[in-house]
Amino acid sequence: MESAVLTAINRIHHTGIVVRSVEQAYGFYRDALGLRLVKEAVMEDQGVRAALLDLGNSFLELLEPIGGETGIARFLETRGEGLHHVCMEVDDIRASLAELKLQGVELIDEEPREGLTGTIAFLHPSALHGVLVELVEKGSGV
Ligand code: ZN
Numbered sequence: 001m002e003s004a005v006l007t008a009i010n011r012i013h014h015t016g017i018v019v020r021s022v023e024q025a026y027g028f029y030r031d032a033l034g035l036r037l038v039k040e041a042v043m044e045d046q047g048v049r050a051a052l053l054d055l056g057n058s059f060l061e062l063l064e065p066i067g068g069e070t071g072i073a074r075f076l077e078t079r080g081e082g083l084h085h086v087c088m089e090v091d092d093i094r095a096s097l098a099e100l101k102l103q104g105v106e107l108i109d110e111e112p113r114e115g116l117t118g119t120i121a122f123l124h125p126s127a128l129h130g131v132l133v134e135l136v137e138k139g140s141g142v
Pocket of ligand 1: 014015016061085087134
């Protein structure tokens with residue numbers, strides 16, 4: 001057996017869902033399900049309007065493309081609305097990225113960056129059997 005992986009995953013921090021309209025999606029996620037809106041933000045540089053809804057011990061992140069040739073816009077165009085990524089919480093994102101890289105995991109973000117939910121980085125879905133995974137550092141944001 002290989003030695004134990006040091007990348008400590010604490011929990012699923014949030015699940016990212018691409019929607020055509022955050023405003024319309026509130027009709028189900030906020031109003032019908034009764035989930036509390038934690039924050040909403042427009043991230044111009046990423047071409048996305050994002051909203052975070054409280055699920056108790058994790059969150060739902062709604063992502064709406066707001067123009068431009070972004071990954072989220074392409075996703076909506078080619079695959080429609082739906083599940084986009086899973087975000088896992090780690091204690092130390094730099095340590096986790098360094099260790100995953102050492103193990104040959106392909107990274108989208110070599111360096112952590114600031115996102116809606118804190119200090120984040122994406123791993124390449126090819127490394128994760130087709131699932132886009134985001135890491136977020138514990139205590140760095142929401
Ligand atoms: Zn996310």
